[in-house]
Amino acid sequence: xxxxxxxxxxxxxxxEIMSAAERVLGVxxxxxxxxxxxxxxxxxxxAIDAHGVPLPDVTLKAAxxxxxxxxxxVGGPKWDTIERSIRPERGLLKIRSELNLFANLRPAxxxxxxxxxxxxxxxxxxxxxxLIVRELTGxxxxxxxxxxxxxxxGEKQGYNTDVYSESEIKRIAKVAFDMAGLRGGKVCxxxxxxxxxxxxxxxxxxxxxxxxxxxxxxxxHMYVDNAAMQLVRAPKxxxxxxxxxxxxxxxxxxxxMLTGSIGMLPSASxxxxxxxxxxxxxxxxxxxxxxxxxxxxxxxLSVAMMLxxxxxxxxxxxxxxxxxxxVLDQGLRTGDIMSDGMTQVGTQAMGEAVVNAL
Amino acid sequence: xxxxxxxxxxxxxxxEIMSAAERVLGVxxxxxxxxxxxxxxxxxxxAIDAHGVPLPDVTLKAAxxxxxxxxxxVGGPKWDTIERSIRPERGLLKIRSELNLFANLRPAxxxxxxxxxxxxxxxxxxxxxxLIVRELTGxxxxxxxxxxxxxxxGEKQGYNTDVYSESEIKRIAKVAFDMAGLRGGKVCxxxxxxxxxxxxxxxxxxxxxxxxxxxxxxxxHMYVDNAAMQLVRAPKxxxxxxxxxxxxxxxxxxxxMLTGSIGMLPSASxxxxxxxxxxxxxxxxxxxxxxxxxxxxxxxLSVAMMLxxxxxxxxxxxxxxxxxxxVLDQGLRTGDIMSDGMTQVGTQAMGEAVVNAL
Ligand SMILES: CC(C)[C@H](C(=O)O)[C@@H](O)C(=O)O
Ligand SMILES: CC(C)[C@H](C(=O)O)[C@@H](O)C(=O)O
Numbered sequence: 001x002x003x004x005x006x007x008x009x010x011x012x013x014x015x016e017i018m019s020a021a022e023r024v025l026g027v028x029x030x031x032x033x034x035x036x037x038x039x040x041x042x043x044x045x046x047a048i049d050a051h052g053v054p055l056p057d058v059t060l061k062a063a064x065x066x067x068x069x070x071x072x073x074v075g076g077p078k079w080d081t082i083e084r085s086i087r088p089e090r091g092l093l094k095i096r097s098e099l100n101l102f103a104n105l106r107p108a109x110x111x112x113x114x115x116x117x118x119x120x121x122x123x124x125x126x127x128x129x130x131l132i133v134r135e136l137t138g139x140x141x142x143x144x145x146x147x148x149x150x151x152x153x154g155e156k157q158g159y160n161t162d163v164y165s166e167s168e169i170k171r172i173a174k175v176a177f178d179m180a181g182l183r184g185g186k187v188c189x190x191x192x193x194x195x196x197x198x199x200x201x202x203x204x205x206x207x208x209x210x211x212x213x214x215x216x217x218x219x220x221h222m223y224v225d226n227a228a229m230q231l232v233r234a235p236k237x238x239x240x241x242x243x244x245x246x247x248x249x250x251x252x253x254x255x256x257m258l259t260g261s262i263g264m265l266p267s268a269s270x271x272x273x274x275x276x277x278x279x280x281x282x283x284x285x286x287x288x289x290x291x292x293x294x295x296x297x298x299x300x301l302s303v304a305m306m307l308x309x310x311x312x313x314x315x316x317x318x319x320x321x322x323x324x325x326x327v328l329d330q331g332l333r334t335g336d337i338m339s340d341g342m343t344q345v346g347t348q349a350m351g352e353a354v355v356n357a358l
Numbered sequence: 359x360x361x362x363x364x365x366x367x368x369x370x371x372x373x374e375i376m377s378a379a380e381r382v383l384g385v386x387x388x389x390x391x392x393x394x395x396x397x398x399x400x401x402x403x404x405a406i407d408a409h410g411v412p413l414p415d416v417t418l419k420a421a422x423x424x425x426x427x428x429x430x431x432v433g434g435p436k437w438d439t440i441e442r443s444i445r446p447e448r449g450l451l452k453i454r455s456e457l458n459l460f461a462n463l464r465p466a467x468x469x470x471x472x473x474x475x476x477x478x479x480x481x482x483x484x485x486x487x488x489l490i491v492r493e494l495t496g497x498x499x500x501x502x503x504x505x506x507x508x509x510x511x512g513e514k515q516g517y518n519t520d521v522y523s524e525s526e527i528k529r530i531a532k533v534a535f536d537m538a539g540l541r542g543g544k545v546c547x548x549x550x551x552x553x554x555x556x557x558x559x560x561x562x563x564x565x566x567x568x569x570x571x572x573x574x575x576x577x578x579h580m581y582v583d584n585a586a587m588q589l590v591r592a593p594k595x596x597x598x599x600x601x602x603x604x605x606x607x608x609x610x611x612x613x614x615m616l617t618g619s620i621g622m623l624p625s626a627s628x629x630x631x632x633x634x635x636x637x638x639x640x641x642x643x644x645x646x647x648x649x650x651x652x653x654x655x656x657x658x659l660s661v662a663m664m665l666x667x668x669x670x671x672x673x674x675x676x677x678x679x680x681x682x683x684x685v686l687d688q689g690l691r692t693g694d695i696m697s698d699g700m701t702q703v704g705t706q707a708m709g710e711a712v713v714n715a716l
Contacts, residue, residue, distance in 0.1 A: 089552045119591055124477045140520065141553055148555050157523040158559030162498065165515040192604070194447045195499055197506050201516030228608045229615040232590065233477055246550070249583045250608060257587040 003311060005038035006066035008059070011045040011079075011088065012284025013294035013347075014072025020296035020351025021070070024320060025303050027355050032316040034307070043095065044074025044088035044284075054091025060098055068310040069095070069277040072299065073284035097137050101269035101277055102168070103175040104136040104248065105305075108235075108255035108265065113328040116339050117260030120232075130238045130255055131183065133176040134248025136269055138168045139198075141245045162198045164244060169205040171272065176242035177214040184239035186218045190227045190247055202244065224251070231255055256281050263295030263336040266302035268309050276310045278302040292346040295334040297324055300354055323357035330357075361669060363396035364424035366417070369403040369437075369446065370642025371652035371705075372430025378654035378709025379428070382678060383661050385713050390674040392665070401453065402432025402446035402642075412449025418456055426668040427453070427635040430657065431642035455495050459627035459635055460526070461533040462494040462606065463663075466593075466613035466623065471686040474697050475618030478590075488596045488613055489541065491534040492606025494627055496526045497556075499603045520556045522602065527563040529630065534600035535572040542597030544576045548585045548605055560602065582609070589613055614639050621653030621694040624660035626667050634668045636660040650704040653692040655682055658712055681715035688715075 005025075009018035022038075029036045041059040048054050054074070063069050075088040084090075095101075110118060110128040118125045143161035151157050173189070180187045189206045191199035203221055210219040222230065224247045230237060231251065235258050243251060256262045265281040280298030288294055301324060308317035332353050333342040345353065363383075367376035380396075387394045399417040406412050412432070421427050433446040442448075453459075468476060468486040476483045501519035509515050531547070538545045547564045549557035561579055568577040580588065582605045588595060589609065593616050601609060614620045623639040638656030646652055659682060666675035690711050691700040703711065 084558070087552065093553070119482045120478050143517070146555050148559050151523065155524045156559055156563075157521060158554075158556035159501070159519060159521040160554045160556045161517060161519055163515060163517040165509065166513045192607075194445070195451070196516075196518045197504050198516035198518045200442070201506050201514055205514075225607045225611040228586065228612040229620075232612060232615040233618075247608075249550075250586045250605075253583040254586040254590060254612065257590040260591075262587075 002067060003034065003036045004066045005036055005306070006062050006069045007038050007040045008043040008069060008071045009040070010043055010072040010074040010284060011076045012073055012286040012289040014074070014284055016290070016292060016347045017280065017294050017296040017299040018070070018072040020347055021299040021303050023351050024300050024354050024358070027358055028303070028307070028316050028320060031358065032313065032319070034311065034313055034316060036311070043071065043091050045076055045079040047091060048079055048082065048086060048088065053086050054088045055094045060095065063095060063099060067275060068306050069099075070302065070306060071277055071279035073280065073282065075284050076286040093141065095277065096269060097142060099275065099277065100137060100271040102135060102137040103172055103270040104134040105179070105268045105270070106132040106134060106252040106256065106265070106281060108132065108252070108259055110259040111261065111264060111325070111328055114259070114261045114264065114337055117337055118258060119260055120258055125235060125258055128235055128259060130235060131179055131240045132248060132252040132255055133172065133179060133240060133242040134252055135164075135168065135172040135244050138164055139245035162196065162246070164198050164202060166201065166205050169202050170209055173206045173209050173242055175270070176240050177210065177217050180217050180240040185216065186220070186239035188220045188222055188227070188238055188241050190222050190224050190241055190243035190251065192224050193221075194223060199244070206242070227251055228254060231258060252281070261337050262298075263334065264297050264301070266298050266305050268302070268305045270309060274310055276306065278306040292348060293335050294347050295336050296347050296351050300324060300351065319358060320354070323354045326357040327353040360425060361392065361394045362424045363394060363664070364420050364427045365396050365398045366401040366427060366429045367398065368401055368430040368432040368642060369434045370431055370644040370647040372432070372642055374648070374650060374705045375638065375652050375654040375657040376428070376430040378705055379657040379661050381709050382658050382712050382716070385716055386661070386665070386674050386678060389716065390671065390677070392669065392671055392674060394669070401429065401449050403434055403437040405449060406437055406440065406444060406446065411444050412446045413452045418453065421453060421457060425633060426664050428660065428664060429635055429637035431638065431640065433642050434644040451499065453635065454627060455500060457633065457635065458495060458629040460493060460495040461530055461628040462492040463537070463626045463628070464490040464492060464610040464614065464623070464639060466490065466610070466617055468617040469619065469622060469683070469686060472617070472619045472622065472695055475695055476616060477618055478616060483593060483616055486593055486617060488593060489537055489598045490606060490610040490613055491530065491537060491598060491600040492610055493522070493526065493530040493602050496522055497603035520554065520604070522556050522560060524559065524563050527560050528567055531564045531567050531600055533628070534598050535568065535575050538575050538598040543574065544578070544597035546578045546580055546585070546596055546599050548580050548582050548599055548601035548609065550582050551579075552581060557602070564600070585609055586612060589616060610639070619695050621692065622655050622659070624656050624663050626660070626663045628667060632668055634664065636664040650706060651693050652705050653694050654705050654709050658682060658709065677716060678712070681712045684715040685711040
């Protein structure tokens, strides 16, 4: 049985955080006898520099062959002014789409040790544990027609199409319901059905699926504007949130920031067969790249998600998560989550601390 | 010179909060000799009950004739299951569009007296004063084609079109720049230009306009996902935010909730000639309707906005705002903003207190 991982460190802080995560992966692989092997590839700005495109064929081929992809972060000012169609983000969107990674899981968890880091009052966020399930290969991100055209009167007009079919909605809703079944049993589906037909169909489809196949899941619906409010007002009311690509992009970032420690949050993007791409929620942070100060824990926790969802190695996944908990208990902090009385450490030292805690 | 107002109290708590606001309007009208007159009309659920449609012709005609519209709130569970095309929200969207109210101003202000009400830490939100300028008659709310169709394989597909032309973008950006010129001088334009062409044109157009006509405004750009995060992390970094209809819907509600007192926030929707519709940011709150406990201050402050933007009566507008400040100083609170040691009052009593403070 193949257990092949493709590692794409990417740009900015990508290489440093990935090197720390790779150390952890190596140790866990031996300790739990996982039989995993991995190779490296280029995605994003570094791929543009080497091959002229953000997702080179060789990377795509390797990604298709692999069972899982571990990604650092892509992009940076260096590539911000190049032609739109070959920007780093395009590589990210293309790999998601080519690998059919339609289910994006973004947990927003507040580690008790980091409760102070939140900009919200402790009583509002203590114990926060939300899972955002975002559809990732459809909606307005990929809808056609799209573009910028010139109207008869000479002015330009930009346009995009938001589009979802029942089958696309069902398969992502299923993921959300299944996940909720393993957690708090509640799903909140977020739409703007009072204005947009595409989300009216979303709401209907989710409702029907719940009624016919998930009688034990408690399903609620919320308009996206209200969801953006409720996340600020009382985020702990949520268990699993399921929504489309664009709303998921916005709400998952808002939810992540509620924790105040986005440097701690991993994510998974899965296809229908458990193949997945795993990456931290944060970006490539070009301003602190190469300084050995970035927080590698989100990438390390992405390794844990990979072991859980693609390789079904729950024990090893849990071991990594526990080890991360331990280093936090020890008071070790990278700069982004530093607070009074804690010990500030660099990227690699944080990685080593996790290795030791294992 | 005509100074005619159309009052649409609407549904739920609409009539009670409007009756308090109307008392204030009456007093200010006399005190400052404004020469305003007003009549009443139906919009939303109450219009459906009386005329079968949420925006009856007679209301639309009166609204077109009036110089300003003062709106309570529309909608409620009673009309949630009726045919989509005549739901209360449709009336709201139609009146915005028919009156060309393209510029939606949504202030998110944290009153010092209410700092505790926020779910964010005091140091994060104290002194918060953001103005969100939302485009209100274009974008995906009104774009064609739209609908739900059946595909060849028999499954349904929902679709909507997000669309903006240069002239639509310019006119809303101008409003934002002009407003910023009267405030902190900073505009943050929010887009998703890394993915959506429609917002790529948005970003370009705003950038060009700033360079050619507003050299003194400090313009920045932010992706919508990042904006949703930054509002939680450090909201005071913003002065004026300008964005499209959908992002504006989401971000303005998020920003309003940062204050913890959405019952305090008014809004204005303006056309190109200063005609406007004024309404509280909150909804019709059917659960507390008819109990004389709703907070009328957002509606009262909407009257102030109306005097400022449509009737150019700054002194009278300021007098209302100061009176609201005074009743807060006196410790008077409706239930939604109640806290220890304050005096809880009902809707009408709060209105009377503002009248007395005038
Ligand atoms: C970089 C960008 C295209 C991407 C997205 O919008 O999906 C990012 O914001 C994310 O959420 O992974
Ligand atoms: C009721 C709804 C159609 C409306 C909108 O989305 O514009 C509301 O949320 C608002 O923001 O005024």
